[in-house]
Amino acid sequence: MNRVIHLLNEQEDMYVTGYRNYRLALEEWAGEDIVLIDIDPFLPSEATTAINLLKEQNQVIVLTEDPFDLPVLKLLEAGMDSLILKTEKHQEEIAETLRSIREGHYVLPTAFIQPFKRQLTKMSDINMEVFAYQLQKNGIVLTTKEQIIAYFMMLGLRNKEIATLAEVGEGTAKVHISHIYRKLGTKHRKTVIKNFKDMLR
DSSP states (O other): HHHHHHHHTSTTOOOOOOOOOOTTTTGGTTSSSSEEEEEETTTTHHHHHHHHHHTTTTTTEEEEEEEGGGOHHHHHTTTTOOEEOOSSHHTTTTHHHHHHHHHOOOOOOOOGHHHHHHHHHHHHHHHHHHHHHHHTTTTTTHHHHHHHHHHHTTTHHHHHHHHHHHHHHHHHHHHHHHHHHHHHHOOHHHHHHHHHHHTTT
């Protein structure tokens, strides 16, 4: 983690304002532009609790050596914005990745997409049925493909990742997303995601 902090502080447009041990009071982290959480020392329940509390005031980015054993869906539901690998191979890319996130993009490691897709496929059958039922119950009429894409939007994935998981081109995913915006009467992604999450509560 010290190497990551040093790399970020070398950037002209970034500065790490503080470093906290994850067991310190979470209130001490509040109010920063972006909060990076090194997830590796966390127990799963601690990780989701920390992300959930921090999400109210911050953009939360998770750092990890190995994402494959993480409960990524639970982290996404807790409010994780993006996931970045902190391995030595990827450390030089962290600053550029953070710039992309600052511009509104979401990030998951490319190598993680296929295993994540398999995990989502196993879980999504039941979740999609519940999601589709709630859409119908709330009078939101979406096509089957739009429901799938809306579900992935609700999880906080970016267009490229949604396209991969929904097995469509990125351009096609954008068209479906624009239809979803139109049907919900908004052009704001955060509003759409909030509406979907509120619907499932």
